[in-house]
Amino acid sequence: MRKQGKGTECVQAGYTPENGGPRQIPIIQSTTFKYDTSEHMGKLFDLEESGYFYTRLQNPTNDRVAAKICALEGGTAGMLTSSGQAANFYAVFNIANCGDHIVSSSTIYGGTYNLFHVTMRKMGVDFTFVAPDCTEEELAAAFRPNTKAVFGETIANPALTVLDIEKFARAAHAHGVPLIVDNTFATPVNCRPLEWGADIVTHSTTKYMDGHGAAVGGAIVDGGKFDWFAHADKFPGLTTPDDSYHGVVYAEKFGLEGAFITKCTAQLMRDFGSIQAPQNAFLLNLGLESLHVRMPRHCENALAVATFLKDHPKVSFVTYPGLAGDKYYELAQKYMPNGTCGVVSFGVKGGRAAAETFMKHLRLAAIETHVADARTCCLHPASATHRQMNDAELAAAGITANLVRLSCGLEDADDLIADVSQALDRVEM
Numbered sequence: 001m002r003k004q005g006k007g008t009e010c011v012q013a014g015y016t017p018e019n020g021g022p023r024q025i026p027i028i029q030s031t032t033f034k035y036d037t038s039e040h041m042g043k044l045f046d047l048e049e050s051g052y053f054y055t056r057l058q059n060p061t062n063d064r065v066a067a068k069i070c071a072l073e074g075g076t077a078g079m080l081t082s083s084g085q086a087a088n089f090y091a092v093f094n095i096a097n098c099g100d101h102i103v104s105s106s107t108i109y110g111g112t113y114n115l116f117h118v119t120m121r122k123m124g125v126d127f128t129f130v131a132p133d134c135t136e137e138e139l140a141a142a143f144r145p146n147t148k149a150v151f152g153e154t155i156a157n158p159a160l161t162v163l164d165i166e167k168f169a170r171a172a173h174a175h176g177v178p179l180i181v182d183n184t185f186a187t188p189v190n191c192r193p194l195e196w197g198a199d200i201v202t203h204s205t206t207k208y209m210d211g212h213g214a215a216v217g218g219a220i221v222d223g224g225k226f227d228w229f230a231h232a233d234k235f236p237g238l239t240t241p242d243d244s245y246h247g248v249v250y251a252e253k254f255g256l257e258g259a260f261i262t263k264c265t266a267q268l269m270r271d272f273g274s275i276q277a278p279q280n281a282f283l284l285n286l287g288l289e290s291l292h293v294r295m296p297r298h299c300e301n302a303l304a305v306a307t308f309l310k311d312h313p314k315v316s317f318v319t320y321p322g323l324a325g326d327k328y329y330e331l332a333q334k335y336m337p338n339g340t341c342g343v344v345s346f347g348v349k350g351g352r353a354a355a356e357t358f359m360k361h362l363r364l365a366a367i368e369t370h371v372a373d374a375r376t377c378c379l380h381p382a383s384a385t386h387r388q389m390n391d392a393e394l395a396a397a398g399i400t401a402n403l404v405r406l407s408c409g410l411e412d413a414d415d416l417i418a419d420v421s422q423a424l425d426r427v428e429m
């Protein structure tokens, strides 16, 4: 069959109505599912047959939306989670247990850093953080015998560094472990990490995929290529019997294409229950239907704003990987030639007070702890997400006191530039 374009997949993948069936994905608002015999239900519990029995594990609405995201990423299996945090936790914990170790890029979302560095450490999983632009030697030196995966973000939030996916995939595979990439900021419209050697992709669907600031959610997609059996000693959870399912061996029964997601659903969803509400999956799907139309506009607006800011006398620096001259411009051109994301960060000359003055005078851009939705919003990390840090601590985290993170929405670029321009005019030099 002819491979469909990403736009067609955004609109149609994951659900084909039957004759006379609802055109829109139905919201299956039901916690449970009815069967005629206990024997049939027993087979579901033994993973002998596929089917739904309880929405804490799986729901048909979610599965159709997950199938769309899976098609968009070019994977073999996918699942939705209640949040991006849950997606990253599940993706890592599905293969790393107490006593194991993960190599992660240091420029990752603050929430993920906290999950790894604080909470998962309490669970006995250790992490080594490496700079995204480290050398191959530095990267190789971070591995240990108990390393189980490598983790990074395609475009990091909020640092806006671009991951050299091929370099990280090479290192992961040389050490017999998969590369997990959080593709939230680029979205599969701009980059498909699986095509560059990543093995598992995660998302906070809360951002561009939903795109309207309506529903928190996450997703995990497996590329289905990582050979768990070739490194069976590292991944006993996939290659040896699961006693909680009558001895099923996931990689044997569900193949390389289905093992990771089936295990993640059968064990982690069952035990932790971070399922996405079917209502939210429905809202997410509405967002996905226009993702391919919205992403180019986000990128176009961000590039226009970044270009304006670059030459502004009251701006000390601009970081945007889509802007020629940016430190990550070449990598962005390689991995995302059609565009990066809508988020730009920049410094207002005059330090913390100047940034605060600028923010106060914005009219269109709203001050929010959010990014990546239709409405332009901005944040001053030094007085919000990172306010507990002094200037020296901020510098160590790669954030300056005058840094503003601007998430360009879908409004007219001229209006966004006019807003930023008038707010900069209010800053005294």
Ligand SMILES: *Cc1c(COP(=O)(O)O)cnc(C)c1O
Residues within 6 Å of the ligand: 083, 084, 085, 086, 109, 111, 112, 153, 156, 157, 182, 184, 185, 203, 204, 205, 206, 207, 216, 217, 218
């Ligand atoms: C927001 C975000 C997350 C966390 O997602 P939630 O849906 O807020 O739980 C993870 N990774 C990245 C890159 C994000 O931007």
